[in-house]
Structure formats: C-alpha cells, structure tokens
Amino acid sequence: MTAPTTSTTAADARGRWGEYGGVFVPESLMEALRRLEAARSEAWADPDFHAELARLNKQVIGRPTPLYLASRLTEMAGGARIWLKREDMAFTGAHKINNTLGQLLLTKRMGKSRVLAETGAGMHGVATAAAAAYFGIPCRVYMGAEDTRRQSHNVARMKMLGAEVFPVATGTQTLKDAINEALRDWVTTVEDTHYVIGSVVGPHPFPQMVGDLQSVIGREARDQMLDQAGKLPNAVLACVGGGSNAIGIFRGFLEDAAVKIYGVEAAGTGVEGTPHSAAIGLGRPGVLHGARSYLLQDPDGQILPAHSVAPGLDYPGVGPEHSMLKDSGRVDYLTATDSDALAAFKALATSEGILPALESSHAVARGLDLAKQIGKGGDVLVCLSGRGDKDVDIVAGSLGL
Amino acid sequence: MSIEVKFDLGAHLRQKVLDGRKLVVPYLTCGLPTPQDFIDLYVSLGEYADAIEVGIPFSDPVMDGPVIQASSVKALEAGITVDGCLGLISEALKRSSTPAVVMTYYNPVHSAGLHEFAAKASAAGVSGLIVPDLPYEECDELDRVLKQQQMALIQLVAPTTPAERASMLAAASRGWVYAVSRMGVTGMQESLASAASEVVDRIKPFTDIPVLVGVGISSPELAVEACRVADGVIVGTAVVKRVLEDDLEGVVGLIREIQKAVNQADR
Ligand SMILES: Cc1ncc(COP(=O)(O)O)c(C=O)c1O
Numbered sequence: 001m002t003a004p005t006t007s008t009t010a011a012d013a014r015g016r017w018g019e020y021g022g023v024f025v026p027e028s029l030m031e032a033l034r035r036l037e038a039a040r041s042e043a044w045a046d047p048d049f050h051a052e053l054a055r056l057n058k059q060v061i062g063r064p065t066p067l068y069l070a071s072r073l074t075e076m077a078g079g080a081r082i083w084l085k086r087e088d089m090a091f092t093g094a095h096k097i098n099n100t101l102g103q104l105l106l107t108k109r110m111g112k113s114r115v116l117a118e119t120g121a122g123m124h125g126v127a128t129a130a131a132a133a134y135f136g137i138p139c140r141v142y143m144g145a146e147d148t149r150r151q152s153h154n155v156a157r158m159k160m161l162g163a164e165v166f167p168v169a170t171g172t173q174t175l176k177d178a179i180n181e182a183l184r185d186w187v188t189t190v191e192d193t194h195y196v197i198g199s200v201v202g203p204h205p206f207p208q209m210v211g212d213l214q215s216v217i218g219r220e221a222r223d224q225m226l227d228q229a230g231k232l233p234n235a236v237l238a239c240v241g242g243g244s245n246a247i248g249i250f251r252g253f254l255e256d257a258a259v260k261i262y263g264v265e266a267a268g269t270g271v272e273g274t275p276h277s278a279a280i281g282l283g284r285p286g287v288l289h290g291a292r293s294y295l296l297q298d299p300d301g302q303i304l305p306a307h308s309v310a311p312g313l314d315y316p317g318v319g320p321e322h323s324m325l326k327d328s329g330r331v332d333y334l335t336a337t338d339s340d341a342l343a344a345f346k347a348l349a350t351s352e353g354i355l356p357a358l359e360s361s362h363a364v365a366r367g368l369d370l371a372k373q374i375g376k377g378g379d380v381l382v383c384l385s386g387r388g389d390k391d392v393d394i395v396a397g398s399l400g401l
Numbered sequence: 402m403s404i405e406v407k408f409d410l411g412a413h414l415r416q417k418v419l420d421g422r423k424l425v426v427p428y429l430t431c432g433l434p435t436p437q438d439f440i441d442l443y444v445s446l447g448e449y450a451d452a453i454e455v456g457i458p459f460s461d462p463v464m465d466g467p468v469i470q471a472s473s474v475k476a477l478e479a480g481i482t483v484d485g486c487l488g489l490i491s492e493a494l495k496r497s498s499t500p501a502v503v504m505t506y507y508n509p510v511h512s513a514g515l516h517e518f519a520a521k522a523s524a525a526g527v528s529g530l531i532v533p534d535l536p537y538e539e540c541d542e543l544d545r546v547l548k549q550q551q552m553a554l555i556q557l558v559a560p561t562t563p564a565e566r567a568s569m570l571a572a573a574s575r576g577w578v579y580a581v582s583r584m585g586v587t588g589m590q591e592s593l594a595s596a597a598s599e600v601v602d603r604i605k606p607f608t609d610i611p612v613l614v615g616v617g618i619s620s621p622e623l624a625v626e627a628c629r630v631a632d633g634v635i636v637g638t639a640v641v642k643r644v645l646e647d648d649l650e651g652v653v654g655l656i657r658e659i660q661k662a663v664n665q666a667d668r
Binding site for chain 2: 032183184
C-alpha cells in the first residue's frame with residue numbers, strides 16, 4: 001500500500017492540528033494556498049496519482065528502504081535490539097526525496113513551471129533539485145550563508161543537478177532565514193511557481209501534504225517490524241528539525257498504544273543559556289512561517305537564534321502536528337546535544353559501517369539510551385533519516401581527524 | 402493635542418476624502434533613527450501626512466524587502482521593544498494630532514496576548530493595526546478585541562485576491578482598505594503595475610472607507626498615478642531609505658511633495 005493518506009492524522013478544515021497550524025500568510029499567497037489545497041485533495045483522491053507515486057517510490061527512490069537490525073550496535077548498548085529504518089539508502093541520501101517527488105508530481109499537475117525550495121542541511125535542496133531535474137522543471141534553492149559553508153558538499157551537488165543556489169545572508173544565515181527568503185520569492189512569483197517546502201512546517205496544506213508523503217516511512221517500517229522481528233517495537237525514535245522524518249515514521253505507530261514514541265530535538269551545546277533548537281522542549285506557542293506552533297522566542301515575540309551542529313535541526317520552530325502530539329502526550333520529546341550526536345555518529349560508524357547524518361545521529365543517541373533502559377528482549381526502532389557524507393568535514397573537525 | 406477616546410479612523414479619513422482630498426500615509430520604523438528623532442520626525446511628518454503607519458519591528462519580516470528589513474534589524478539591535486515602541490508613539494501623539502496606525506507581524510501581538518496588546522496600544526493612542534501575516538480567516542479574535550478598544554483592523558487586498566474575496570475583505574476592513582499594488586514584498590518601483598488599479602476597482606464598490614494603494618509607491622509621479630483610482634497612498638520604503646541615510650529633511654520633503662502633487666493633480 002502506498003496511498004499517502006492516513007485518516008487518523010489530518011488537519012481540520014481550517015488547517016488546524018488542535019490549537020496549532022492554520023494559515024498565517026500575506027493575503028498575496030492566500031489564493032495560491034487555496035488552489036494548492038484543492039489540487040492536493042483532488043490528487044490524493046485520484047488512483048492514477050497514487051499509481052504514479054508508487055512507481056516513483058519504487059523505481060526512482062528505491063523503496064522500500066530496508067529495515068536493518070544493527071546487531072553490533074545492539075551489543076554495544078547491551079539492551080534491546082536496535083533496528084534502523086534506512087532512509088539514508090533512499091535516492092539522494094535522505095527521506096527528503098519522498099516529499100519532493102510527490103510535490104513535483106503535484107507541481108506538474110497544477111501546471112506550474114518553476115519550483116523553489118529552502119534548505120538547511122542541503123538534503124532537501126538536493127532532493128528538490130533531483131526531482132526537478134527528473135521532471136524538467138527549473139529550480140531555485142535558498143540556503144543560509146552559514147549553511148552553504150558548513151554543507152558545501154551539498155551546494156555543489158545542487159548546482160550539478162542544475163539548480164540555482166541562493167545564499168541568504170540575513171539574520172542567523174541558517175534555515176529560518178532561508179525560509180523567509182523563499183517566502184519573499186514566492187510572494188512575488190506565486191502565479192507560476194510552486195514552493196516545495198521541505199518539512200511538515202508552513203501554512204496549511206503543507207504540514208498535511210508533507211506528512212502524508214512521508215508517512216510511507218512508517219507504513220513500511222511497521223510491516224517490516226512485524227515481518228522481521230515478528231512484533232512491533234517497544235519504542236520508535238526520530239530526530240525533529242521541522243519534523244518530517246519523525247511524522248513520517250510516527251504515523252505508522254500512533255494507533256499502537258503499546259508503542260512508545262519519542263521525538264529528539266537538538267540541544268546544541270547543552271550549556272544553559274546558549275542557543276539550541278529545542279522548540280518543543282523549551283519554547284512556547286507562537287506564529288512563524290505560516291503556522292502556530294511551539295517556537296523559540298523572547299518575551300516580546302522576537303524569534304530567538306537557534307543552534308545545532310546538525311544544520312537540518314538548526315531551526316527555532318517545529319511542525320504543528322508535533323505541537324499537537326506533544327500536548328496530547330502521545331509523543332514524548334527528548335533532546336540530544338551536539339556531543340551526544342557526535343558520539344552516536346562514531347558509534348554507528350564503527351559498529352555498523354554506516355555514516356549517519358548528524359541530524360539522524362541525535363535520534364541514534366537517545367535510541368542507545370532507550371535500548372539500555374528497555375533491556376534484552378525489547379526492540380527499539382530508530383529512523384535513520386539520512387546519510388552523513390555531507391557532514392564529513394564537521395565530524396572530522398570535531399573528532400580531530 | 403491628543404486624540405479623543407472614541408476616535409474612528411475610518412470616519413475621520415472618509416471625511417477628508419469627501420472634502421475632496423487624497424490621502425498620504427508615510428511608514429516609519431519605530432525608534433529610528435533614534436528614539437528622540439523618531440518622535441520629532443513623527444511630529445514634522447504629521448504636518449503633511451493624513452495618518453502615519455508605525456512599524457513595530459519583527460525579527461522575521463517576510464512581507465518586507467531589504468530596506469525595511471534592514472531598518473527592523475537596526476531598530477532591534479538598538480534595543481527597541483514592543484512597549485518601547487508604544488511609549489514612543491504615545492509621546493509623539495502628545496505633540497501631533499495625526500493618527501498613528503501600527504504595522505507589525507502577528508507573533509509580537511500573539512506573544513503579548515491579543516487583549517493586552519490591544520489595551521496597551523489603545524492607551525498609547527493608536528488608531529488602527531495592520532498585520533500583514535494575519536489573513537481574514539485567522540483575524541476574528543483580534544478584530545473583536547480591537548473593536549472593543551475602538552481600533553481599526555486594516556485588511557489588505559492583493560492582486561491575486563479573487564473578486565468575491567476582495568468584496569468580503571473590503572467590507573470587513575476598518576480604517577482604510579490596503580490595496581497591495583503588486584505581487585511582492587515592500588520596496589521601490591519605477592512604474593505602477595496595472596494590477597494596482599485593478600485591485601482598487603475590485604474594492605471600491607464594496608466599501609465607503611478610503612482605499613489606499615501601498616507597496617512600491619516611491620515618488621510623487623507614482624502617487625499621482627495611484628490616486629487616479631485610489632483615495633490615497635502609503636509610502637514605505639522610499640521614506641525608510643531616507644531615514645536610514647539620516648536624511649530626515651528628505652523624508653519630510655518627499656511627503657510634502659507627494660501631498661502637494663496628489664492634491665493638485667486632481668483639481
Ligand atoms: C538527514 C536529515 N534528517 C533530518 C532532517 C530534519 O528535518 P525533518 O525534521 O523535517 O525530518 C534533515 C533536514 O535537513 C536531514 O537532512
């Protein structure tokens with residue numbers, strides 16, 4: 001089954017997830033969002049769209065991605081078995097491609113002739129550039145200037161794929177500012193351009209659409225657990241930047257009450273008073289980038305600079321579905337520091353031969369703890385959202401290689 | 402001179418239009434170039450302006466182009482706060498009877514709490530509010546709260562707003578209706594897009610408060626052109642650019658010229 005809709009997890013007619021979400025954008029974008037939602041719901045109801053998406057998932061992305069039993073990592077942790085959902089093995093190296101091929105298919109359907117995207121780590125930028133090349137549609141990617149430096153490998157990849165990369169030198173020069181600039185572009189070009197947003201953030205219908213397209217991760221992982229482990233996991237974990245790989249895998253298990261679900265936010269250095277990216281853990285509700293959600297902000301409502309060693313988590317907000325899941329108590333949100341992530345990176349590399357993305361390493365870090373806590377006989381499932389080739393310079397520097 | 406409590410911005414501006422005048426509304430980023438100079442500038446501009454739009458800076462202004470973004474950064478770096486802004490507006494209104502309209506993004510309002518924000522703004526003498534990232538569908542509660550305080554929530558209508566929706570926004574707007582002249586963020590332009598007059602045409606039949614064209618109006622010529630169909634103009638980037646260059650005489654000169662041009666051209 002590859003149908004992207006899950007009935008239990010949908011925004012209401014106003015695009016709300018409980019008290020979160022909504023549509024907080026300039027009037028200039030309202031008509032485009034209305035049309036996007038109309039096109040989305042029409043496509044979602046069309047078997048031909050699903051058939052084409054299924055074909056793309058299989059032939060272009062290489063789905064299903066493996067469910068991988070990390071035996072030596074399990075031994076190292078000395079507890080529950082650790083299973084990895086290998087989104088790092090998806091085409092272009094992360095879960096982001098699940099979303100971008102779906103959105104590009106919709107772009108074509110809407111008759112739009114150009115796409116734009118923002119990117120933090122560059123994985124969404126690369127996935128958009130590849131999908132745009134596949135469909136023959138011109139693509140522009142906004143990326144914080146700081147991120148173009150720390151993820152230069154992905155900048156080169158995007159350019160090779162024919163995308164224009166625009167460094168953004170305003171604000172913190174990271175993901176937040178890249179989204180600001182993409183929105184400014186879109187306000188100007190919305191009549192012929194689709195904005196391929198990279199996570200479950202932004203105004204309705206983006207959180208719905210991206211979440212639905214990513215939910216293939218959880219559907220596959222649940223079937224694979226039953227097939228390979230013979231049971232569901234005790235715990236599921238994923239890192240949370242905007243939260244799309246997390247929503248993707250969580251959606252597969254939300255109704256399995258016995259399965260504990262954990263999102264892992266980035267704590268930065270972990271030193272009190274320094275910037276971090278734990279919007280749910282340490283923020284309060286506010287409105288940024290089109291939606292109401294947990295947000296890092298000062299008492300005046302100014303957005304605070306975020307930080308993480310993982311550029312894809314370096315964002316002061318989070319998708320509205322997560323805010324709802326946090327308040328309902330269905331998902332627990334933990335944090336991992338920069339050094340936790342680096343240690344987990346090293347552990348996974350040396351025990352399994354896998355170089356994980358620094359984003360995913362945050363989930364691995366807390367997964368190792370939980371495996372110990374749960375103990376032998378249990379099973380822990382971690383979403384390995386992407387591969388770490390992009391991070392070799394950061395990690396080599398940090399580990400003194 | 403201070404504004405009376407039950408001041409109705411829409412009725413006040415409408416009367417001016419009925420008297421045959423075109424309206425000019427400059428935009429100032431609050432607290433620039435310095436808090437004291439801001440107050441003086443407000444007072445001097447008030448001589449020629451029909452209302453003044455005061456921007457309370459936000460860290461992530463997605464509707465603004467580079468010039469107003471730079472002004473927001475500068476004001477925030479100088480330490481301006483929401484309360485600080487309202488304090489400066491209140492000081493300015495002690496010396497000027499030109500109504501103040503606050504323009505800010507939704508998060509600072511949401512963060513303060515809608516009731517608290519409205520109460521403080523009202524106490525400062527603010528007549529209306531523009532929140533460019535708060536579309537009609539999300540504005541019920543703020544609209545209700547502002548009405549209790551006799552403040553106007555000004556709606557924006559864009560070139561992409563379909564006719565039926567434009568009529569709804571026009572009817573819902575208070576103070577004036579903000580006709581966005583083109584697709585894009587604030588900035589300057591050489592000529593007025595034909596979209597501008599089409600937007601105004603879509604609004605006019607559905608309201609009797611003034612319709613003002615904003616975004617990109619940077620010269621007396623463009624203002625005159627916009628006023629062929631509209632009741633007036635909002636001048637943002639062209640003003641803020643001069644403020645950032647510390648050319649305060651230039652600011653007053655520009656607004657004086659625009660006021661003169663739009664109110665002569667019609668005779
Ligand atoms: C590999 C990887 N994982 C996770 C993320 C975080 O995004 P999200 O929280 O939307 O999954 C990114 C974003 O760039 C990423 O590249």
